[in-house]
Amino acid sequence: MLRFAFRRLLVMGPLVFVVLTITFIMVQMAPGSPFSSQRRLPPEIEANLKAKYGFDQPRSTQYVRYMGRLLGFTYSRETKNWTWHPYPDFGDSTKYKDKTVNQIIKEALPVSAVLGLIAYLIAASVGLSAGILAAYKENSWIDHTTTGLSTLGVCIPNFVLGPLLVTVFSLTLYWFPPARMEWAAEWGYLRIPTLRTVALPAITLSSVYIAYVARLTRTGMVETLRQDYIRTARAKGLPEWRVVLVHALRGGILPVVSFSGPALAFLITGTVVVERIFSIPGLGGYFVDAANNRDHFLILGLTAFGAIALMVANLFVDMAYAWVDPRIRYA
Amino acid sequence: MRQLDRRTFIGLGSLTFAGCAKEGQYFGNTLPPNRQQLICATIGTVDSLDPAKSVDFIAEGSVLRALFEGLTNYHPQTMEPTAGIATHHETSPDGMRVTLFLRGHSHLRGAAFADTNTLRSQYENRTLPEDLSRGHAAPPVGVPVRWSDGAIVTAHDVVYSWRRVLDPATAAPYAYLLYCIQNAKEVNAGLVPPEKLGVRALDEFTLQADLRAPTAYFLRLLSCLTLAPVPRQAIEAARRRGSENSWTEPGWIVTSGPFTLLERRPRDRTVLSRNPKYIEADLVGLEEVSFLPVPELAASVNLYKSGDAHVIAPGVLPPFLAPSLSGKRDLCTAPAFATCFPCFNTTKPPFDNVLVRYAFNMAIDKQAIAAVFGFGRVPSRSLVPPLEGYKMPASLMIEVEGRSYDVLSYNFTGARELLAKAGYPAGMDSRGHRLQIDLLGPNLADVRLRCEILQQQLQSNLGVGVNIVTQEFQTFMGRVFSGDFRGIADYADSGLYLDPNWFLGEFVTGSSVNPTGWADPKYDDMLAKANATLDAATRMQRLADCETYLLEGMPFIPVFYDAWAYPQKPYVHGIGPNLMDVHPLKYAWIDTNWRPS
Numbered sequence: 001m002l003r004f005a006f007r008r009l010l011v012m013g014p015l016v017f018v019v020l021t022i023t024f025i026m027v028q029m030a031p032g033s034p035f036s037s038q039r040r041l042p043p044e045i046e047a048n049l050k051a052k053y054g055f056d057q058p059r060s061t062q063y064v065r066y067m068g069r070l071l072g073f074t075y076s077r078e079t080k081n082w083t084w085h086p087y088p089d090f091g092d093s094t095k096y097k098d099k100t101v102n103q104i105i106k107e108a109l110p111v112s113a114v115l116g117l118i119a120y121l122i123a124a125s126v127g128l129s130a131g132i133l134a135a136y137k138e139n140s141w142i143d144h145t146t147t148g149l150s151t152l153g154v155c156i157p158n159f160v161l162g163p164l165l166v167t168v169f170s171l172t173l174y175w176f177p178p179a180r181m182e183w184a185a186e187w188g189y190l191r192i193p194t195l196r197t198v199a200l201p202a203i204t205l206s207s208v209y210i211a212y213v214a215r216l217t218r219t220g221m222v223e224t225l226r227q228d229y230i231r232t233a234r235a236k237g238l239p240e241w242r243v244v245l246v247h248a249l250r251g252g253i254l255p256v257v258s259f260s261g262p263a264l265a266f267l268i269t270g271t272v273v274v275e276r277i278f279s280i281p282g283l284g285g286y287f288v289d290a291a292n293n294r295d296h297f298l299i300l301g302l303t304a305f306g307a308i309a310l311m312v313a314n315l316f317v318d319m320a321y322a323w324v325d326p327r328i329r330y331a
Numbered sequence: 332m333r334q335l336d337r338r339t340f341i342g343l344g345s346l347t348f349a350g351c352a353k354e355g356q357y358f359g360n361t362l363p364p365n366r367q368q369l370i371c372a373t374i375g376t377v378d379s380l381d382p383a384k385s386v387d388f389i390a391e392g393s394v395l396r397a398l399f400e401g402l403t404n405y406h407p408q409t410m411e412p413t414a415g416i417a418t419h420h421e422t423s424p425d426g427m428r429v430t431l432f433l434r435g436h437s438h439l440r441g442a443a444f445a446d447t448n449t450l451r452s453q454y455e456n457r458t459l460p461e462d463l464s465r466g467h468a469a470p471p472v473g474v475p476v477r478w479s480d481g482a483i484v485t486a487h488d489v490v491y492s493w494r495r496v497l498d499p500a501t502a503a504p505y506a507y508l509l510y511c512i513q514n515a516k517e518v519n520a521g522l523v524p525p526e527k528l529g530v531r532a533l534d535e536f537t538l539q540a541d542l543r544a545p546t547a548y549f550l551r552l553l554s555c556l557t558l559a560p561v562p563r564q565a566i567e568a569a570r571r572r573g574s575e576n577s578w579t580e581p582g583w584i585v586t587s588g589p590f591t592l593l594e595r596r597p598r599d600r601t602v603l604s605r606n607p608k609y610i611e612a613d614l615v616g617l618e619e620v621s622f623l624p625v626p627e628l629a630a631s632v633n634l635y636k637s638g639d640a641h642v643i644a645p646g647v648l649p650p651f652l653a654p655s656l657s658g659k660r661d662l663c664t665a666p667a668f669a670t671c672f673p674c675f676n677t678t679k680p681p682f683d684n685v686l687v688r689y690a691f692n693m694a695i696d697k698q699a700i701a702a703v704f705g706f707g708r709v710p711s712r713s714l715v716p717p718l719e720g721y722k723m724p725a726s727l728m729i730e731v732e733g734r735s736y737d738v739l740s741y742n743f744t745g746a747r748e749l750l751a752k753a754g755y756p757a758g759m760d761s762r763g764h765r766l767q768i769d770l771l772g773p774n775l776a777d778v779r780l781r782c783e784i785l786q787q788q789l790q791s792n793l794g795v796g797v798n799i800v801t802q803e804f805q806t807f808m809g810r811v812f813s814g815d816f817r818g819i820a821d822y823a824d825s826g827l828y829l830d831p832n833w834f835l836g837e838f839v840t841g842s843s844v845n846p847t848g849w850a851d852p853k854y855d856d857m858l859a860k861a862n863a864t865l866d867a868a869t870r871m872q873r874l875a876d877c878e879t880y881l882l883e884g885m886p887f888i889p890v891f892y893d894a895w896a897y898p899q900k901p902y903v904h905g906i907g908p909n910l911m912d913v914h915p916l917k918y919a920w921i922d923t924n925w926r927p928s
Contacts, residue, residue, distance in 0.1 A: 030805075031805070031806045031809045031810070032803075032804075032805025032806050032808065032809045033805070033809065035504070036805060036808040036809070036812075040808065040812050040843050040844050041504055041843065042507050042843045043843055044499075044516075044519055044520045045502070045503070045504060045506055045507065045519065048499040048500075048501075048502040048519070048521075049502040049504070051499070051502070052500070052502045092576075095378055096376070096378050096379070096597050097378055097379035097381065097384045097576065098378075098379050098380060098381065098576045098577075098579050098580070099576075099597060100576075104597070107596060107597075108598070163629075166633060170633065170637060171633060171636060171637065174360075174637060177634070177637060177639050178630060178633035178634055178636075178637055178639070179625055179627070179630040179631075179633060179634050179639075180623060180625065180634065180639070181599075276626065276627060277627065277630065278630070279598075279623075279624070279625045279626060279627060279630050281596060281597075281598035281599035285598055285626070286598070289376075289626075292803070292804065292805070293805075294805055
């Protein structure tokens, strides 16, 4: 297992490098400049800005300097030397002039991670419960209701569900705030949102996954509950809850585990829309802004981060798969 | 059919009831907070707290003005320069040298700027509706302004700040505001060192600036944020720490304004707290101000409705909110010093022919467009928005083949005749095909609406075919300024200082903010001569003549003069709508006992 994980981690480095190279080329090809605002700048001011961020250099030089910075080597224009530091430096943001990309990611990542995790936990718990119940009471009204609500959950996109929830629960009932997050606890960069402010975004984000997880669980459980070893377990006299939740679930949960990989991917990208609707200061909002503002270094930094996060998540999912089902072997 | 369960009924009933809540005269929740804490939802994030590097004065203006005192400030209603760090000014008879006397000066000369005492007397003679001085007197002119770390703000700080703005290494986006000073342009281009800039400190509290040419609007420039003095000690300390940009972090920042920085998270919130070392600290009513950046307009209006925000800045509410907000007592509107004027590309056919440009301008019903956009927008015939002392051209008679047309008016019959005379009778070109033009716009909601109205009017009034091309904002800007479009590009501009030269100077040959490709050396000469005029009234007259000449070239279609519109809770006093949408927070306070009457 460890060898498997180590091999996957080794592949990650070159993969991120390839992703960044492609992104670098695409960002350079995009029309528009990071420095145009409502009013165009005089040419000498634009030249000053370009020189400050190194955009006046030829593209190959910019590429080499950028990759060097990621490996820890920074080139200084004033002293014309390279210095080494033990961490990757993603550069300065052209839009948020007071902040470096490292700082932005450090501040925003915990917010998105916490929100995504809460949404995933809601999806897993509600979806699993609904799926198990639907499978157990197959073809009853519970089963039909759950299936119907799942279909609805998949059909309603989160940019429709979000504002709908806001209209009902925020602006009419005043139970939750319509946007923004408040923090219940903070340890350094890690911030935990209050229940009142995380409820609507988490429900909006998790709605699609509740539906998928419920359907997948139901399918897996229906099949598993028909197996011979379940009949054996019942015949042995085990309590029903133990038969379903310990013995049957272990087999029935496999589709959910394999779906978790893409689900985490969707969660990462889904936060972009939800964070915009609810004005949450997470990575998703920065993604959109960075692209709109042609913030070169922020785009590259966020893409690198997204790629690494996705690869690590998929690695965990594959390891969990092997742990849940001992029949699966890794060479 | 199954009977409705009692529980279901109550649930549905309460939802219906909630939807039928009575519409009040205020928009949303009007319960005031119980402390002097103002919450402002800003559309757009606060990108930089360094006045020299700030780009978006509209979103960041309120925050930066609260932190840094300028040499002058805007009068809350008339936008005239009022005393900030400078109290008196003197201009030499030839207009080439301006001397400013800062607070702390013992031998004053020259004319005084208005101050808090002026605000009180304006309230007493009914010019202002509210006593913004709230019983406080202006501080004596001999008392200097201090930084929040106790050091005195001197003329040397101002010289340092202006040199820093023009230093190419700072890459300040609005450095061109200082180009009226001698050697400023050369310093910014890196040709001469910043020490050669035509600004000097004669002593601790006297600043002298040498201008390239007489600049009538120089005193108005002093209220712009780029020119605000910055704390040299904090910047140099940050440089020694290894990161110059960190000087604006809470804990390191040093401010001279009514507030200081408590917390700063770019997309989350920026919190300011009262600065007890401010020169007029006893006037400041608020304890704390929070700025919440909310990129979605709808979300910010929702926050306002639920009472989680007390005011929205800037005042750019979209037209689709007009029905919900019009008639509410907490809606604030004011005319803006801004114009919407879609531009022609005069270097490519068919708009290289001035008759076609006249025809298109005369075919647009601007009254209808202004009515759709609402919130007090005024249809325009000329470029420069209404300004006191400036008489804008109201009509322009051009004679074409023996007939006279007022090319600034709405006259689609005349437009069709002009189009025919230009070679496109009934909108058809010489080969019998319908004339097709592109109407370019960025992908913003209200721009799309405007493009659709223009398209409909041009198609029905002139019979030409209009093709709307919507592009992402950056792509649009790149395309327009490289002249790579054939037709009309939606464009608008708002002035950073109150003078017609802001708009008229855009069309000088070689200007980088001219998307039309129109240039005329005679216009350049007229404008230079007008700006060199020392007498204010004559200068305004000459500028109006320049505008008339520009309108004869008609490189754009003036559509409407813009307006600010935003909601503000009725319990927030001291700030209100004005021409530049400036909210000086030192006058603001909250009536914690407010109840609807």
